[in-house]
Amino acid sequence: MLTLPFDESVVMPESQMCRKFPRESDDQKQMKNPESFSKQIILRGKNIKRSPGEDTEKEEEEEEREEEDENGLPRRRGLRKKKTSKIRMERIKFRRQEANARERNRMHGLNDALDNLRKVVPCYSKTQKLSKIETLRLAKNYIWALSEILRIGKRPDLLTFVQNLCKGLSQPTTNLVAGCLQLNARSFLMGQAGEGAHHTRTPYSTFYPPYHSPELGTPAGHGTLDNSKSMKPYNYCSAYESFYESTSPECASPQFEGPLSPPPINYNGIFSLKQEESLDYGKNYNYGMHYCAVPPRGPLGQSSMFRLPTESHFPYDLHLRNQSLTIQDELNAVFHN
DNA sequence: TAGGCCATCTGGTCCT
DNA sequence: AGGACCAGATGGCCTA
Numbered sequence: 001m002l003t004l005p006f007d008e009s010v011v012m013p014e015s016q017m018c019r020k021f022p023r024e025s026d027d028q029k030q031m032k033n034p035e036s037f038s039k040q041i042i043l044r045g046k047n048i049k050r051s052p053g054e055d056t057e058k059e060e061e062e063e064e065r066e067e068e069d070e071n072g073l074p075r076r077r078g079l080r081k082k083k084t085s086k087i088r089m090e091r092i093k094f095r096r097q098e099a100n101a102r103e104r105n106r107m108h109g110l111n112d113a114l115d116n117l118r119k120v121v122p123c124y125s126k127t128q129k130l131s132k133i134e135t136l137r138l139a140k141n142y143i144w145a146l147s148e149i150l151r152i153g154k155r156p157d158l159l160t161f162v163q164n165l166c167k168g169l170s171q172p173t174t175n176l177v178a179g180c181l182q183l184n185a186r187s188f189l190m191g192q193a194g195e196g197a198h199h200t201r202t203p204y205s206t207f208y209p210p211y212h213s214p215e216l217g218t219p220a221g222h223g224t225l226d227n228s229k230s231m232k233p234y235n236y237c238s239a240y241e242s243f244y245e246s247t248s249p250e251c252a253s254p255q256f257e258g259p260l261s262p263p264p265i266n267y268n269g270i271f272s273l274k275q276e277e278s279l280d281y282g283k284n285y286n287y288g289m290h291y292c293a294v295p296p297r298g299p300l301g302q303s304s305m306f307r308l309p310t311e312s313h314f315p316y317d318l319h320l321r322n323q324s325l326t327i328q329d330e331l332n333a334v335f336h337n
Numbered sequence: 338t339a340g341g342c343c344a345t346c347t348g349g350t351c352c353t
Numbered sequence: 354a355g356g357a358c359c360a361g362a363t364g365g366c367c368t369a
Contacts, residue, residue, distance in 0.1 A: 095355085100346060102356070107344075131342060 122165060123173075123180040134173040141165045 114132055118124055121138045130138060145164040149155065156164075162181055166174045 096347075099348095099356080103347085103358090104345070106357075111344090133342090 123177045125176070125180075128176060130173060130176070134169055137168050138165065138173065138177065141167050141169070 114135055117139055118130055118135050121130070121135060121142050123130065123138060141164055145156075145161055148164065158181075162178065165181070166177055169177065
């Protein structure tokens with residue numbers, strides 16, 4: 001915009017000017033690189049480039065001399081003022097653009113920090129990024145959950161941990177977190193309906209080895225699984241155990257690495273358990289009701305509720321879409337009853 | 338198409 | 354004076 005002649009468009013308010021031009025104007029693109037932008041200003045803006053306050057007096061004096069008419073008499077006040085304001089406008093404009101660049105950098109820094117935060121909260125996916133607000137909420141919940149562990153001095157059950165993590169999160173985020181924590185809806189059903197719910201179990205509702213979906217007959221991560229959103233499932237075990245003791249090999253990394261790591265999980269639709277959204281995060285902590293995923297009985301609950309035996313795995317619940325819907329219906333029935 | 342999320346611009350305020 | 358920080362406004366992109 002500095003390349004524009006200083007005509008009326010320069011005098012008009014900045015906000016109006018900005019609306020006149022496309023967002024990614026040349027200047028704006030250049031502003032992404034402030035250094036090159038400065039150079040551009042030198043090249044294109046003639047005498048625009050200067051450090052703030054520098055030479056301005058000289059130039060304004062010059063301007064004032066210019067403002068004398070042929071007879072050496074000063075021009076009328078109004079005219080002169082207009083000329084001076086033109087310089088000022090130029091300078092203000094330049095400073096505004098510098099401020100914009102700083103603000104952009106600042107926000108980029110903030111976003112970088114948020115990205116770093118995303119990597120340490122219990123749900124990280126490069127392709128399915130948590131929103132800023134959800135990242136902050138999840139981080140807060142995570143800190144709170146961990147501090148509760150410290151305060152109480154013992155491990156809560158998985159359900160409580162997940163409940164705490166998901167407080168106040170939106171449904172998609174809750175789904176994502178649940179997926180990352182590798183809960184499964186069947187555990188939920190078992191916990192909700194107790195033994196009576198066992199009839200709802202499908203042949204593979206009991207634990208089966210990961211990487212393979214019996215119904216699909218294909219390795220997990222293929223077929224109907226949403227592979228486009230390759231997620232790095234957070235290993236609950238790692239966060240948990242690293243907090244207390246050394247991690248087992250299976251729990252060493254929260255991230256999905258390589259073919260031996262857990263497959264991507266289809267988190268679309270599986271955990272659509274919430275009946276309503278809480279409008280007031282501070283008051284409503286009902287989300288826990290929707291995550292009554294009781295840690296599976298059996299091998300998981302031996303030395304620790306969450307400790308996995310060396311050769312056992314968390315179940316990866318790989319559902320077909322319609323199957324997920326069926327489960328969701330069942331869950332809804334549970335809630336409504 | 339509405340709504341959510343985001344990047345950017347902008348002007349105000351506070352601090353150094 | 355100038356920079357950092359903040360919040361409002363705006364428009365683009367994406368998804369349900």
